[in-house]
Amino acid sequence: MPFVRVSVPQTITDSQLDAISDAIHVALIDTFNVPVADRFQLLTRHPASELVCTPEYLGIRHSDRVAFIQITVSEGRTLETKKALYAAIAASVAETGAVAAADVIVMLIEGKKENWSFGNGIAQYAV
Secondary structure (H helix, E strand, O other), X not given: OOEEEEEXXXXXXXXXXXXHHHHHHHHHHHHHOOOOXXXXXXXXXXXXXXXXXXXXXXXXXXXOOOEEEEEEEEOOOOHHHHHHHHHHHHHHHHHOOOOOHHHEEEEEEEEOHXXXXXXXXXXXXXX
C-alpha cells in the first residue's frame, strides 16, 4: 500500500515519466513484495525554479535533472530491505535514461496500517 510522490523537472517527457513510474513500481514489487495491483502514485513535473537540490551532498554530485521520490508505506520493513529498495529504484530509474542514479533522491515515510483508507471512508487495514 505504498503511496508514491515523484517530482521531476518539466523537461522529462511523458514516456520518460511513464518509465520512471514503472521502474519505481517494479522496485517496490521486487523488494517490498507489493502486490502488482497496489499502485498509487502522484507524478508532478516542475519548472527549474521549483526543484531545489544542492549541487553536492554527502559526496554525491547532483545535476539539474533530479528526481525526488517520496514513498509512504506501512511500517515494519528491515533496514536491509529499505536499502535494497533505494538501490533498486536508483538503478531502475537510471536505466530509463531520464535521470542519473546520483540524481535519484528517495525519502521513505512509515506509518501504521490503520492510517490508510482506500475508499468509502473505511480503514480497510485497521485491526
